Amino acid sequence: MTLLEQILIQTINGIVVGMILALVASGLTLIFGIMDVVNFAHGELFMLGAYVGVITLAGTGSFWLALIVATLMIAALGAAIHVTTLRPLLGRDPLNTILATFGVSLVLQNYALWQFGPVARKIQEPITGQFTLFYLDYPWYRVMIALLSAAIIGGLWLFLKFSTYGVWIRATTQDRLMAQAMGIPVPRVLTIVFAIGSGMAAASGVLFGPLVGVNHAMGLDWVLKAFIVVVVGGMGNLVGSIAAAIFVSLMEAYASLWVSPSQAIIVSFVVLILTLLIRPTGLFVPTPK
Amino acid sequence: MTRRPTFLFWIGFCAVLALLIVAPFALPEFWRRFLAEILIWGLLAMSSDILIGYTGMVSFGHSAFFGLGMYGAAAALLTTRPPSLWLAFLYGLLVAAAVAAFVAYFSTRLRDIYFAITTLIFSQIFYVIIFTWTEVTGGENGLTFSRPALGIPGLFSLPFTTLTLYWFVLAVLTASYLVLRRITQSPFGMVLQSIRENEARTRAIGYPVERYKIVAVMLSGLFAGLAGVLYAIQNRFAAPDFVFFVVSGETVIYNIMGGIGTLVGPIVGAGAFLLLREGLSRLFPYLASVAAQHGIVLPGLAEFPHLIPLGLVFIAMVIFMPQGLLGFARRWLNK
Numbered sequence: 235m236t237l238l239e240q241i242l243i244q245t246i247n248g249i250v251v252g253m254i255l256a257l258v259a260s261g262l263t264l265i266f267g268i269m270d271v272v273n274f275a276h277g278e279l280f281m282l283g284a285y286v287g288v289i290t291l292a293g294t295g296s297f298w299l300a301l302i303v304a305t306l307m308i309a310a311l312g313a314a315i316h317v318t319t320l321r322p323l324l325g326r327d328p329l330n331t332i333l334a335t336f337g338v339s340l341v342l343q344n345y346a347l348w349q350f351g352p353v354a355r356k357i358q359e360p361i362t363g364q365f366t367l368f369y370l371d372y373p374w375y376r377v378m379i380a381l382l383s384a385a386i387i388g389g390l391w392l393f394l395k396f397s398t399y400g401v402w403i404r405a406t407t408q409d410r411l412m413a414q415a416m417g418i419p420v421p422r423v424l425t426i427v428f429a430i431g432s433g434m435a436a437a438s439g440v441l442f443g444p445l446v447g448v449n450h451a452m453g454l455d456w457v458l459k460a461f462i463v464v465v466v467g468g469m470g471n472l473v474g475s476i477a478a479a480i481f482v483s484l485m486e487a488y489a490s491l492w493v494s495p496s497q498a499i500i501v502s503f504v505v506l507i508l509t510l511l512i513r514p515t516g517l518f519v520p521t522p523k
Numbered sequence: 524m525t526r527r528p529t530f531l532f533w534i535g536f537c538a539v540l541a542l543l544i545v546a547p548f549a550l551p552e553f554w555r556r557f558l559a560e561i562l563i564w565g566l567l568a569m570s571s572d573i574l575i576g577y578t579g580m581v582s583f584g585h586s587a588f589f590g591l592g593m594y595g596a597a598a599a600l601l602t603t604r605p606p607s608l609w610l611a612f613l614y615g616l617l618v619a620a621a622v623a624a625f626v627a628y629f630s631t632r633l634r635d636i637y638f639a640i641t642t643l644i645f646s647q648i649f650y651v652i653i654f655t656w657t658e659v660t661g662g663e664n665g666l667t668f669s670r671p672a673l674g675i676p677g678l679f680s681l682p683f684t685t686l687t688l689y690w691f692v693l694a695v696l697t698a699s700y701l702v703l704r705r706i707t708q709s710p711f712g713m714v715l716q717s718i719r720e721n722e723a724r725t726r727a728i729g730y731p732v733e734r735y736k737i738v739a740v741m742l743s744g745l746f747a748g749l750a751g752v753l754y755a756i757q758n759r760f761a762a763p764d765f766v767f768f769v770v771s772g773e774t775v776i777y778n779i780m781g782g783i784g785t786l787v788g789p790i791v792g793a794g795a796f797l798l799l800r801e802g803l804s805r806l807f808p809y810l811a812s813v814a815a816q817h818g819i820v821l822p823g824l825a826e827f828p829h830l831i832p833l834g835l836v837f838i839a840m841v842i843f844m845p846q847g848l849l850g851f852a853r854r855w856l857n858k
Contacts, residue, residue, distance in 0.1 A: 272636050274772075322842045328636055329581050333779055334841045336772050340834035348828045458647055458768075461640050469637070497655050503648045510629055510641060 240491055243370060248487030250376045252480035253383035257438040258456055259463040259475040260387055261431035266469055268407045268427050270328045271320060274335040276435050276460060277453025278342035283308045283436025284448040285346060288355045297360035304440045305433040312432025316425045324421070339453075346450040357443035379441050386437060387476065390430070403427055462502050466509045468516020477518040481505070540697060547689050556757075557801070559689040561794045562696045563753045568777035568789030569696075569703060570746030575775070576784030577707055578739045579719030580634075584626060584642030585774045587649045588744035590766030592619040592751025594653065597666045597761040606671040612752050619748020620741065622649065627740035631733055634722075643768050650766040665762030683756075692753055696790075699746055703786055706742070715739055776837055782847025791848055799836065803829035 258280060265273045283304045290300035315338055323330045361378055364371040394400040402423050405413040414420045439448075446452065459482070467478030482502045489498040509517050543562075547555045567589050574580045595618030596611040603610055630641040653660045660666065673691060674680030683691070706712050714735050717725045726732045755761050764770075773796070781792025811825035844851050 272640070319838050319842065326845070329639065330841055330845065332581070332583075332636065332639060333775060334838055336775070337834045337838035337841065340772075340837070341831050344828035344830040344834070348826060348831075458644065462644060465637065465640060465644075494655065496651065500648065500651055503644060503651075506641075506644055507629060510632060514632055514637075 241488065243372070244487040244491055245484065246372070247376075248484035249480060250380045251487065252483030253380040254438050254442050255456075255459055255463055255483055256476040256479035257383045257386060257434055257441075259460040259467070259479050260390065260472055261434035261438075262457075262460045263464045263467070263469065263472060263475045264390075264434075265428055265431040266464065267471065268403060269320075269424050271331040271428070272328065272335065273428075273431065274332055274457065275315070275339040275342060276335075276431070277455075277457030278339045278346070279308050279312060279432045279435040279453075280439040280456050281346060281448070281450060281453035282311070282342060283439035284357070284443040284452065285350055285355070286436065287440035287443055288357055288448055291357060297358070300357075301437060301440045305437045308436030309429040309433030313425050313429040315432075316428035320428065321421060321425070324424075339457075343450055343453070350450065352450065354447035354449040356447050357440070359444035375444065379445075382441060383438065386434065390434070391472070393430075399423065399426060459499070459502065462506045466506055466516060467518050471516060471518070474516050474518040478516070481517070540693075543693055544690070547686055552685060555685045555689055557797070559685075559692045559757060560754075561797050562689075562692050562790070563750050563757060564774075564777065564793040564797065565790030566696050566699055566753065567747050567750035568774050568781070568793045569700065569786055570743050570750060571774050572778055572783055572786055572789045573703065573707070573715075573739060573743040573746070575778050576786075576788075577712060577719060578715045578736065580631075580736065580739070581639045581775060582642045582740070582743065583639045583768060583771045583775065584630070584644075584646035585743075585747050586766050586768055586770035587626065587642075587646035588619045588623055588747035589751040589754070589770060589774075590646075590653070590761075590763070591622045591649060592616070592748030593755040593761040593765055594660065594666070595619060595748070596752040596755040597668055600668040600671060600755075601666065606669060608671040608673060608756070611671060611756065612749075615752035615755070616745060616748050619751065620745050623741045623744025623748070624737075626744065627737040631736040631740060643771065646766060646768050646771055650763060650768070653766055654763045660763070661761075663763060665760055665764075667760045670756055670759050688757060692757070695749065695753060699749060700786060703746065707786065711735070711738075778847075779845075780837070780840055780847055782849030782851075785847075785849050788847050788849040795848060796833070800829060800833055803832055 258276070262273060262276050265271050265276075286304040286307050287300040290303045291297060294300070319334045319338060320331060323334060359373070359375040361373075361375045363374045365374060366372070392400075394403060402413070402418045403426075405416070405418055406420055406423050410420055413423075439452075463475055463479045463482055466482060467474030467476070482505055485501045485505060486495075486498045489501040543558075546558060550558065567585060570588075571582055571585045574582045592615040595615035598618075599610040599614035600606040626642060626645045630638055630645065633641055654662060656662070670683055672680045672682045673687065681687070707715070714725065714730050717728075717730075718732055718735060722732060751765070754765070777792040777796055778789045779792065780795055781790065782788030807827040807829060808825045811821060814821050814824065840847070
């Protein structure tokens with residue numbers, strides 16, 4: 235296999251992982267951009283979503299049902315978390331939300347460890363076919379993940395653009411006080427935003443489950459990467475995070491040609507440092523005036 | 524007028540210190556070690572209070588300074604024969620200071636949440652490096668070494684017992700507390716507090732805010748490294764787990780539980796958190812055994828993770844007691 239072919243394969247790999255990361259990060263950036271909440275528990279919602287997927291899949295045998303059930307259940311959990319822990323913090327320093335969600339992540343992670351044990355579970359992929367790419371069998375499922383992630387993000391965009399709640403959400407982002415004065419139920423809008431972000435995390439957890447296996451600590455890696463993406467893409471900027479997710483994943487995929495994957499993550503750290511040095515507001519956003 | 528509160532402070536300080544000096548005599552071996560551990564985590568928490576409480580920057584990266592202090596001490600203890608306590612301190616503090624300077628240079632460009640996330644990611648960089656660089660750092664298994672003796676070369680040397688180690692930790696903590704207290708009351712500390720209150724105005728008066736912030740992060744990192752060295756000496760190992768960001772999160776928890784901006788509060792918070800964790804970790808197996816004696820079998824109760832109630836307590840404290848135990852107690856006393 236020549237270097238060029240390897241690079242091509244890593245490009246596809248990078249885009250696939252990047253789309254999943256974009257799905258995780260867009261939930262995170264949605265929550266941050268609209269609510270000023272840094273959600274430390276996002277990785278745990280991702281992980282719990284994957285577990286709900288595992289259980290539903292074992293019960294019903296349908297991957298698609300598992301995806302939908304996991305998304306809805308974790309969205310409901312997210313709404314519950316928001317109402318109980320984040321709504322009381324409304325109007326306080328955003329740093330309080332980091333602390334509260336850190337507590338939430340502690341609780342959720344230990345719950346998962348207790349409930350499901352330390353052994354990793356496996357999700358069977360719904361599509362097992364492969365196609366040949368330069369003497370290498372490449373699974374169709376990975377391509378499907380990328381397309382599905384893109385579809386979910388596209389759906390989110392349509393929702394924000396055209397639905398009543400989408401308009402309310404955008405109005406709340408622009409000016410929370412004015413939105414309230416116009417009769418928009420701001421607390422409910424915020425709860426719904428948190429639920430949507432949680433549901434997206436859960437969906438990506440189920441989608442990603444077949445590639446790595448599901449365990450209680452899988453959220454940690456992802457939440458860190460997602461934070462990098464959110465900062466590199468410009469906090470609260472949806473398009474920026476998607477671009478940054480793909481960019482960072484591509485960089486990591488190329489780096490793993492030469493170093494081990496666990497070291498390749500350093501590349502994304504370096505991207506972050508350079509971003510902070512050169513453009514602290516984010517690489518993929520126009521310069522603020 | 525101002526003499527009376529400081530007089531009261533010193534009386535309280537001496538009383539607490541005396542109590543801590545004699546406390547190990549009343550405690551069995553396990554709790555002596557435990558108390559020393561509380562003091563070490565307290566020192567770490569106190570170091571981050573310089574940032575959280577006084578400068579208004581929440582650092583989620585203190586595990587880097589703490590862990591690198593540990594590895595610095597490990598380097599000194601493994602490479603020099605016979606292992607020297609003071610060299611361990613020197614190496615540990617040098618490494619922690621270097622890391623703190625590096626992190627401070629980049630992270631102080633950002634504010635609020637961005638600062639928190641940046642420090643967090645920096646600590647993860649060091650975690651990945653230590654975790655994967657197995658030849659030097661021992662990778663996942665970390666490094667083990669023997670404990671150095673307390674002594675001055677050529678004069679005397681006596682091996683640490685649990686008791687003398689406890690007193691040593693207490694002495695370091697007390698000295699650090701006095702130094703940090705002096706710093707927070709100095710003009711430098713005043714500038715830090717004015718940055719917390721109003722950064723733009725501090726800048727407008729003419730203080731170089733960035734430089735003050737960098738020095739604050741370095742100072743804080745240095746004391747966190749000190750805590751790391753003590754922890755390495757106490758437990759005779761250095762492991763990548765202590766560089767992981769969960770340790771930073773716990774440091775912030777100690778601060779919030781105890782009350783930020785007080786220096787003593789974080790130590791109280793560390794004590795409260797660790798005691799609560801220890802108590803809860805014994806509570807559930809105990810409850811399960813009591814239930815079993817009465818013929819009730821509750822599967823999973825003995826293994827129930829004690830961090831769940833701990834996390835819930837913490838969330839409740841963030842919501843209902845944002846000033847921490849100390850602030851709560853103060854308000855209650857003033858009533």
